[in-house]
Amino acid sequence: MGPSTEERKDxxxxxxxxxxxxxxxxxxxxxxxxxxxxxxxxxxxxxxxGVPPGRFERKAWTRGEDGPKQGGPEQGDLxxxxxxxxxxxxxRLFEKVGVxxxxxxxxxxxxxxxxxxxxxxxxxxxxxxxxxxxxxHSPLVPAVHMNTRHIATxxxxxxxxxxxxxxxxxEDDTAAFHAAFRxxxxxxxxxxxxxxxxxxxxxxxxxxxxxxxxxxxxxxxxLDSGDWDADFGFTQDVGRALLEAYPKIVARHMAEPWTEEQxxxxxxxxxxxxxxxxxxxxGTVFGLKTGGNVEAILMSLPPAVAWP
Numbered sequence: 001m002g003p004s005t006e007e008r009k010d011x012x013x014x015x016x017x018x019x020x021x022x023x024x025x026x027x028x029x030x031x032x033x034x035x036x037x038x039x040x041x042x043x044x045x046x047x048x049x050g051v052p053p054g055r056f057e058r059k060a061w062t063r064g065e066d067g068p069k070q071g072g073p074e075q076g077d078l079x080x081x082x083x084x085x086x087x088x089x090x091x092r093l094f095e096k097v098g099v100x101x102x103x104x105x106x107x108x109x110x111x112x113x114x115x116x117x118x119x120x121x122x123x124x125x126x127x128x129x130x131x132x133x134x135x136x137h138s139p140l141v142p143a144v145h146m147n148t149r150h151i152a153t154x155x156x157x158x159x160x161x162x163x164x165x166x167x168x169x170x171e172d173d174t175a176a177f178h179a180a181f182r183x184x185x186x187x188x189x190x191x192x193x194x195x196x197x198x199x200x201x202x203x204x205x206x207x208x209x210x211x212x213x214x215x216x217x218x219x220x221x222x223l224d225s226g227d228w229d230a231d232f233g234f235t236q237d238v239g240r241a242l243l244e245a246y247p248k249i250v251a252r253h254m255a256e257p258w259t260e261e262q263x264x265x266x267x268x269x270x271x272x273x274x275x276x277x278x279x280x281x282x283g284t285v286f287g288l289k290t291g292g293n294v295e296a297i298l299m300s301l302p303p304a305v306a307w308p
Contacts (some may be wrong), residue, residue: 002228007153009103009126012150012232016101016130023099023132024056024087026247030254031055034093038255043263044137054091056099061086061293063104081106086296090303093141093254097134098299103127104290112255114281117222118155125194127154127290129160130239131283133300134246139266140253142173142214143273145300146242147283148235156228158235159221161196162242163204164249165214165273173249174215180245181218184237188230196220206276210264213276221282267306274301 003011031053039048063081084102091280105126129149136143148160157231164177185192200219205212218238223231277284277300287297 002260005156008150008156008228009128009152009234012235013103013128015232015236015239016148019236019243020087020099020101020130022243023239024089025193026243027089027094027097027099027134028053028055030247030250031089031091031093033251034254039092042138042257043260048092051092054089054094056087056089058217059086059088060084061296063106063293070080078195081291084293084296086293086299088299093136093138093250095135095137096303097132097136098296099130099132100296100299101128101130102292102296104292106290109289116151116153118153119158122154124153125290127286131240131299134251135270135302138254138256139167139258139262140170140256142170143249143270143302146239146241150232150235150237155224157222157224158231159223160235160238161200161219162238163200163214163216163217164246165218165269167269169215169261170253175251176249177215177217177245180241181238184234184241185218187237188234192220192234193218203280204276206272206280209272209274209277211272213272219235264306267304268308270302270305271307274305277301 034053039045042048060083062083082102082104084100087099089097107123108116108119108125110123113123116125119125127149129147131147133145134143143165144162148158148164150156150158162181164174166173180192185196196218197216200216201212203219204216215284223234225231284297
């Protein structure tokens with residue numbers, strides 16, 4: 001029979017918060033590892049001089065009857081619409097990284113409900129998830145995105161994934177990233193990795209430019225195998241795979257100097273990132289269509305970009 005609907009919501013919500021805490025701790029440890037001595041060897045040494053290691057700052061928001069508002073959840077807010085917590089860090093290593101968790105509920109608009117499984121006859125929904133995007137000062141360290149979510153209408157499913165966007169491609173980084181997610185997939189179903197890798201390659205593609213956003217990873221949606229615990233376990237392993245792979249990639253390159261040409265290329269590549277998120281990203285559309293916090297929804301956008 002499996003856990004009840006309320007148990008499922010509680011377990012996924014707690015997991016997304018636990019994963020958020022683990023990721024934030026790992027990223028703050030990387031900030032500590034970029035010592036002042038290392039910072040002095042980098043092209044932005046002058047700008048970093050005297051800057052302490054970055055720390056995440058958290059801001060809670062609630063989605064009440066009148067839409068999103070700032071501040072912590074108040075009595076009854078979770079019944080009216082839920083909310084979330086943004087965790088943003090700007091530091092010596094991470095130019096901008098956000099790790100957001102949210103739990104929202106309400107009713108889809110009539111038009112949007114037609115696009116969501118299980119909402120055609122009952123527009124009520126519940127959605128919880130975690131979303132991470134990291135942009136670093138160094139163009140030698142790839143940007144990364146990861147999100148996992150659980151959505152319930154009259155049906156319920158998991159979705160998410162992770163992908164890597166290098167500014168300066170590195171075959172070892174790409175191989176390590178994919179290996180971590182292949183391991184996570186194979187632990188549950190050998191068919192998952194090839195299927196979800198292909199889905200990622202097709203999804204994170206800028207059609208108007210005819211090019212991929214990065215070197216891929218995995219992407220999945222509408223995962224409902226009939227075994228809720230197994231699907232939740234897979235979703236947890238996706239988050240663990242990110243923790244296994246990405247900090248090692250960052251540590252491998254964070255002390256390497258770069259050129260102005262590489263930095264310029266990084267900013268142009270970030271422009272592609274902006275284009276994808278504003279034109280194609282499902283999470284952006286879902287957040288805006290369900291009255292989410294705009295600042296949290298657009299957290300993924302980099303702090304500085306350029307177009308040629």
